[in-house]
Amino acid sequence: MDTSLPNPKKSSITPETKFEPSGYSYIVLCTNDDYSKPPVVYRGDRVIEHFFEDMAIEEEYINDILGEPEPLIMNDEAEQAFQLTTNCEVCQTLFDENVIKVRDHAHHGITRDPRKKDYTNYRLALCQRCNLSLKEPSYIPVLFHNDKPISCIPNNMEKYVSLTIGNRRFLDTCQFLNSSLDTLVKNLSQEGPTHFRQFKKAFPSEDIAKLLLRKNEYCYDYVDCEERLQERQLPSKEAFHNRLTDEPISEIRIIITLLKFGIP
Numbered sequence: 561m562d563t564s565l566p567n568p569k570k571s572s573i574t575p576e577t578k579f580e581p582s583g584y585s586y587i588v589l590c591t592n593d594d595y596s597k598p599p600v601v602y603r604g605d606r607v608i609e610h611f612f613e614d615m616a617i618e619e620e621y622i623n624d625i626l627g628e629p630e631p632l633i634m635n636d637e638a639e640q641a642f643q644l645t646t647n648c649e650v651c652q653t654l655f656d657e658n659v660i661k662v663r664d665h666a667h668h669g670i671t672r673d674p675r676k677k678d679y680t681n682y683r684l685a686l687c688q689r690c691n692l693s694l695k696e697p698s699y700i701p702v703l704f705h706n707d708k709p710i711s712c713i714p715n716n717m718e719k720y721v722s723l724t725i726g727n728r729r730f731l732d733t734c735q736f737l738n739s740s741l742d743t744l745v746k747n748l749s750q751e752g753p754t755h756f757r758q759f760k761k762a763f764p765s766e767d768i769a770k771l772l773l774r775k776n777e778y779c780y781d782y783v784d785c786e787e788r789l790q791e792r793q794l795p796s797k798e799a800f801h802n803r804l805t806d807e808p809i810s811e812i813r814i815i816i817t818l819l820k821f822g823i824p
């Protein structure tokens with residue numbers, strides 16, 4: 561029988577490491593930034609239970625917003641743009657007596673611009689068919705990036721990984737952006753922090769942002785209890801030894817880590 565286990569007749573070593581979550585961080589984002597919230601960071605005990613309790617609270621907050629959609633609000637500028645549009649702005653079909661032109665609007669509003677007096681939530685001039693297909697999903701997407709599928713979410717034939725709890729659908733972005741978080745951040749940060757709108761809000765200092773827009777060293781084996789997270793200085797070089805790969809951190813990576821955190 562084929563098995564991935566080592567042959568018991570031959571001597572072998574299988575590295576084993578048990579990972580336990582020590583905390584989490586998330587951010588609630590809305591297409592209308594007025595409803596977005598600052599990032600939440602938690603570390604402590606009962607991490608998994610705490611996380612799902614937090615998710616239930618956020619679901620209530622979001623359901624309240626979804627339950628009260630904004631009616632269409634036009635201003636002169638938007639009305640003029642609508643009147644002048646001759647083709648559907650999605651499928652490009654020419655409007656006529658059979659292809660009816662309708663006003664598409666953001667049901668949860670558009671981020672208010674304090675410099676503008678007239679508010680509008682109008683978005684596009686569309687044909688009825690495109691307007692219907694642009695309907696927003698009724699569930700709340702909870703996005704996470706998991707390089708290796710987690711065991712509680714089965715990876716089915718379509719390679720579409722999701723789990724639904726209440727009105728929340730947990731979706732693995734690795735299925736759509738198939739690279740490590742490190743690579744994705746590296747690619748996106750080539751033009752500086754321009755594309756990191758929410759990140760910049762949380763870390764306005766450019767010096768700090770530069771340090772955080774890349775994968776940093778972490779001493780996974782060393783952090784084995786909550787108290788380790790309270791320490792105010794970096795641990796010894798030995799603490800960065802990775803038991804899983806049996807790899808010590810190189811001198812150069814230690815120097816970079818120390819410099820980044822301002823330690824001489």
Ligand SMILES: [Zn+2]
Pocket residue numbers: 648649650651652653686687688689690691
């Ligand atoms: Zn259309």
